[in-house]
Amino acid sequence: MNANANDAIAVRxxxxxxxxxxxLDGVSLNVGRGELFGIVGADGAGKTTLLQxxxxxxxxxxxxxxxxxxxxxxxxARITATLGYVAQSYSLYGDLxxxxxxxxxxxxxxxxxxxxxxxxxxxxxxxxxxxFLDRRAKALSGGMxxxxxxxxxxxxxxxxxxxxxxxxxxxPISRRELWSMLRTFHAGGKxxxxxxxxxxxxxxxxxxxxxxxxxxxxxxxxxxxxxxxEEAVKRLLSRELAASTAPLALAPSAASGDxxxxxxxxxxxxxxxxxxxxxxxxxxxxxFGLLGPNGSGKSTTIKMLCGxxxxxxxxxxxADVDVVAHPGAAKGRIGYMSQRFSLYPDLTVDENIAFFxxxxxxxxxxxxxxxxxxxxxxxxxxxxxxxxxxLSAALRQRLALGCxxxxxxxxxxxxxxxxxxxxxxRDAFWRLIGDIGRAGTAVLVTTHYMREAEHCDxxxxxxxxxxxxxxxxxxxxxNHAGASLEExxxxxxxxxxxxxxxRVATR
Numbered sequence: 001m002n003a004n005a006n007d008a009i010a011v012r013x014x015x016x017x018x019x020x021x022x023x024l025d026g027v028s029l030n031v032g033r034g035e036l037f038g039i040v041g042a043d044g045a046g047k048t049t050l051l052q053x054x055x056x057x058x059x060x061x062x063x064x065x066x067x068x069x070x071x072x073x074x075x076x077a078r079i080t081a082t083l084g085y086v087a088q089s090y091s092l093y094g095d096l097x098x099x100x101x102x103x104x105x106x107x108x109x110x111x112x113x114x115x116x117x118x119x120x121x122x123x124x125x126x127x128x129x130x131x132f133l134d135r136r137a138k139a140l141s142g143g144m145x146x147x148x149x150x151x152x153x154x155x156x157x158x159x160x161x162x163x164x165x166x167x168x169x170x171x172p173i174s175r176r177e178l179w180s181m182l183r184t185f186h187a188g189g190k191x192x193x194x195x196x197x198x199x200x201x202x203x204x205x206x207x208x209x210x211x212x213x214x215x216x217x218x219x220x221x222x223x224x225x226x227x228x229x230e231e232a233v234k235r236l237l238s239r240e241l242a243a244s245t246a247p248l249a250l251a252p253s254a255a256s257g258d259x260x261x262x263x264x265x266x267x268x269x270x271x272x273x274x275x276x277x278x279x280x281x282x283x284x285x286x287x288f289g290l291l292g293p294n295g296s297g298k299s300t301t302i303k304m305l306c307g308x309x310x311x312x313x314x315x316x317x318x319a320d321v322d323v324v325a326h327p328g329a330a331k332g333r334i335g336y337m338s339q340r341f342s343l344y345p346d347l348t349v350d351e352n353i354a355f356f357x358x359x360x361x362x363x364x365x366x367x368x369x370x371x372x373x374x375x376x377x378x379x380x381x382x383x384x385x386x387x388x389x390x391l392s393a394a395l396r397q398r399l400a401l402g403c404x405x406x407x408x409x410x411x412x413x414x415x416x417x418x419x420x421x422x423x424x425x426r427d428a429f430w431r432l433i434g435d436i437g438r439a440g441t442a443v444l445v446t447t448h449y450m451r452e453a454e455h456c457d458x459x460x461x462x463x464x465x466x467x468x469x470x471x472x473x474x475x476x477x478x479n480h481a482g483a484s485l486e487e488x489x490x491x492x493x494x495x496x497x498x499x500x501x502x503r504v505a506t507r
Contacts, residue, residue, distance in 0.1 A: 008033045008160055008191040009054055013063035016049050016214075023049040025214040026063070031193055033159075036186050038202040039195040041211035042237055042422040043393035047195040048088070050211070051164050054193060055085045068160065081109075083160040084153035088168060092149055094138030098129055101137055101152055109156035116155070123151040126184050128177065142294040143174025150181060161185060163194040167201065168420050169339065171293035171448050172486050173493055179204065197420055198449075199230035210236055230423050230451070237424045258317075259284045259411050259442030260305065265314035267300050267465075274300045276465035277314070282444055284410070287437045289456035290446045293493060297465040298446045302413050305444070306336055319410035330411075332360065335404035339416040343400050345389035349380050352388055353403060360407035367406075374402030377432070394425035401432060405441070412436060414445040418452065430455050450486035459485075461492045468492045 009031035016024040024046045031037045039047050052058045053065050056076035065072040067079045092101055102123070106116040124130040127147045132140065137148060146166055153161065163182075167175040179201065186192050194205070202208045202222065209219040210233060217236050218225070225232035260282035267275040275297045282288040290298050303309040305318050307327035316323040319333035336342065343352050353374050357367040375384055378398040380391075388396060397417060405412060414433070418426045430452055437443050437457075445456070453459055453473065460470040469476060469492055473485055480488045 004030075006032050007066075008035070008068060009037075009193060010066045011050070011054070011063070012065075014050070014053060014060050014065060015062040016046075016053060016058060017061045023214055024053070027211075027214070027216055028063075029209055029216060029219055031191060033191055034186075034189045036182075036192045036204070036206045037194070038205035038208040039193070039211060040197070040199070040202050040208060040233060040422075042425065043420065045211040045422075046214040047211055048164055049214075051085075051162050051193065051195055055083065055162055056080050082158055083162060084156070084158035086146075086149050086153050086161075086163040086166050088164045092137045092145060092152065095136060097134050097136055098140070098148055099133040101148060102155060105152040106155045111156050119155055119157065123154060126181055127151050141174070143170040143177065146170055146174070146178055147181060150178065154185065158190070160191045160193070163192070165195050165197060165420060167196065167198060169294075169416065169448065171296075172450060172489050173293055175201070175448075176490070197422060199233060199423060202233075203229045212237055234423050234427065237422060257284055258282065259286075259319060260288075260444065261315075261317040262301075262305070263315045265301070265304065265316060266312045267297075267304060267309065268312045274465050275304070275311075278462070278465070278467050279314075280460055280467065280470055282411075282442045284442050285437050285440045286458065287433060287443045287445065287456045289453045289459035290444060290462060291450070291453055291459050291489060292446075292462040296463045298462060299415060300465075301462075302336075302415055302444070302446070306334060306413060307331060332407065333410045335407070335409035335412040337400050337404040337412075337414050337417050339419050343388050343396060343403070346387065348385050348387055349375065349378070349391075349399060350384040352399065353406070356403040357406050362407060370406050374399065374406060377402040393421050394428075397421060397425065397429060398432070401429070405436065409441060411442045411444070414443065416446050416448065418447065418449060426452055450484065450489055453485055461489065463493050468495070 007030045011027055011029050014024050014027040015022065027050060039050065041047050049058060053060060053072065054067060056067070056072040056079040059073050067083065070079050072079060093104065096104065102120055111119065129144065129148060129151065132144065137145060140148065150166065167178055175198070182192060196202055205222065207219060207221050210217045222229050258281045262281070263279050265275055265278045266273065278301065290301065292298050300309065304311050305316060305323065307323050307330055310327065311324060318330045321330035321333065323330055344355065347355065350371065353371045354367065357370065362370065375381060378395055380395060380399060388399070391399070418429055426449065433443055433445070434455065447453055456473060458470060458472050459476065461468045476488050477483055477485060480491060483491070
């Protein structure tokens with residue numbers, strides 16, 4: 001693929017190796033000036049390596065990259081000084097305020113003071129961060145932190161902005177706000193290269209490249225993939241990502257009665273109320289989604305249900321245990337998997353399974369049987385002695401699930417378990433969740449992917465610690481004139497500014 005004067009970025013036969021591992025294998029693509037270009041693909045496909053090569057952070061093992069006509073090896077310093085880059089682990093300073101972070105990044109970019117004042121005002125206006133100038137970055141919600149990171153990368157007015165999954169782990173409202181910022185930047189004639197695991201975001205790009213195994217499978221305008229980009233990507237990736245679907249045998253009892261009952265649950269931190277008089281039930285075998293924006297109280301609720309955090313008020317029964325009176329008694333009857341998968345990266349697959357089996361008090365014979373099942377579940381046959389840090393996110397995800405249900409819990413808590421993984425891996429994981437529910441285990445799951453929340457039997461929307469609605473996804477959509485679940489989410493969240501909202505019924 002040949003570069004031309006209209007290219008902002010040109011990648012030619014790019015190969016990048018890390019030892020014997022080939023992360024990128026002969027990748028070629030061009031990004032035109034003023035183009036909004038999306039990169040999608042499975043975890044480990046090479047997306048971050050490609051973006052870091054474009055940003056002149058990584059040198060090619062073979063091939064070449066040019067950015068604004070500059071060679072990424074010979075003129076790396078000029079590239080890094082001019083473009084804007086937002087990494088997944090963005091480099092904000094948590095103890096600095098919003099204003100201080102902006103000032104710091106302006107200083108290291110040598111932005112003149114007069115120009116900085118103008119740019120700061122513009123950035124604060126379209127990011128909505130003006131009311132939070134004196135708030136420390138670590139006290140911002142996840143969505144606000146992402147917006148601040150973008151603002152810091154734009155403070156020197158780059159012509160090219162590179163973003164690595166900028167909306168990872170943020171709620172639908174924050175995603176829309178961030179993409180509104182990006183569209184404003186793009187409308188000014190700027191070039192944007194963005195990696196994303198959200199197919200609706202990729203569909204908003206001018207063109208999309210699909211990576212798999214370090215190679216470009218397709219590079220087209222979104223419409224060329226068909227009416228449903230997510231389904232098209234699943235089809236293209238399906239041969240690359242064969243998922244294990246080991247049979248499950250988890251049922252602690254017949255699927256009847258309530259596995260979780262919450263009445264008037266509240267949690268206060270000083271004058272701040274994180275969870276406010278929440279009541280709901282989850283039946284045995286039910287898959288129950290707890291949905292809400294960052295900071296809405298989801299994780300605080302789960303921590304109380306697990307007996308990690310005591311409530312300020314209310315009652316909880318989990319797996320027939322009064323968690324308020326006996327906070328530690330339910331631990332042997334529940335499983336928990338966090339967004340970070342709760343694994344130990346410096347241990348092998350087998351060592352992680354053995355550790356969790358010992359924590360759950362499994363007898364050696366039982367552990368041996370379930371170890372084999374967990375390895376099969378994760379699709380890790382032949383890799384029992386591999387370090388977890390070397391596994392893909394999809395494999396770590398399935399291994400973490402296997403570890404969380406080794407002891408066949410009555411209740412399973414999943415806190416954003418599919419954050420950042422590709423559509424095929426998400427579908428495979430949700431098939432496993434469905435198997436777990438059908439086996440009789442109650443599953444309470446949080447997610448920011450409204451499309452996968454459709455797999456839940458019921459969902460509860462929570463914001464500012466208060467429950468706004470509980471119902472089956474189809475019923476919620478019907479009650480909102482057939483809107484998508486994401487549109488229902490946004491409609492409910494925008495109503496929370498009304499202090500007269502009534503509380504919802506528990507069932």
